[in-house]
Amino acid sequence: MTTATTELLTVPEVMERLKLGRSTVYDLIRSRRLVSITIGRARRVPADAVREFIDNQIEEAA
Secondary structure (H helix, E strand, O other), X not given: OOXXXXXXXXXXXXXXXXXXXXXXXXXXXXXXXXXXEEEOOEEEEEHHHHHHHHHHHHHHHO
């Protein structure tokens, strides 16, 4: 996941991809269920982390 080509998403982009609200996305980040980084004051989520989160949710549901 740590490559130079990793796409970094903003919280609104993550909200759109997961169809979740802002508070829920920040709760996932706070609980470390969704990996994120801070650059200055900006919070960014690697696109790979969103995919991993979805995969984990699918595994838990099975």
